[in-house]
Amino acid sequence: MWCSGSGGGCGAPLTLRRRLEPEPAYDSPIMGSAAKLPASVQARRASRRRVFVSAAFCAVLAGCGGGIYLSWSDTGSNDAPPNVSLASSVSAASVGGTVRLIAAASDDFSVNRVEFYRIEPGGASTRLGSDGWPPYQWDTALPDSPSGRVSYYAVAIDDIGQTGSSATISVTVLR
Secondary structure (H helix, E strand, O other), X not given: OEEEEOOXXXXXXXXXXXXXXXXXXXXXXXXXXXXXXXXHHXXXXXXXXXXXXXXXXXHHHHHOOOOOEOOOOOOOOOOOXXXXXXXXXXXXXXXXXXXXXXXXXXXXXXXXXXXXXXXXXXXOEEEEEEEOOOOEEEEEEOOOOOOXXXXXXXXXXXXXXXXXXXXXXXXXXXX
8 A cells, every 4th residue: 555645735636555355245144244254354344444544644644735655666776777698599590591589688677578689781780579578589580691690689678668788699691
């Protein structure tokens, strides 16, 4: 549960979030409403009372000039960019052969996705695709290359958009 508000007079915005599940009825046709409630229901009711008291406290502070801000956020300057390394399933293949690119990516919080790129003979990069779930991998057909080698690299993107690039790897084109 968390609440937030801002000062500036009664009626200031207030947000309170807590998932409340519906409570089953425990009225017994024989014993009426005097049936003893299970411990889980008693605990849920106690939790709801705490939520109500917390909501009232937040409303008073946030709505009448005071302010309270309770939250957790740690996406500041100590968030490092992700790390990624790249490997291929083959070191050499014929033109049109399948090359599986496999990336290992990590981040101090979470990796959102890994994008795979091919470096064209002129030096431009072509995005081949991306994978959002480990193991991060992409299958591609090996194109012809005047130099006899095709180079690839991967870019990992974390949950706040920071990027990290792998070293370039090459696959030899067999003729």
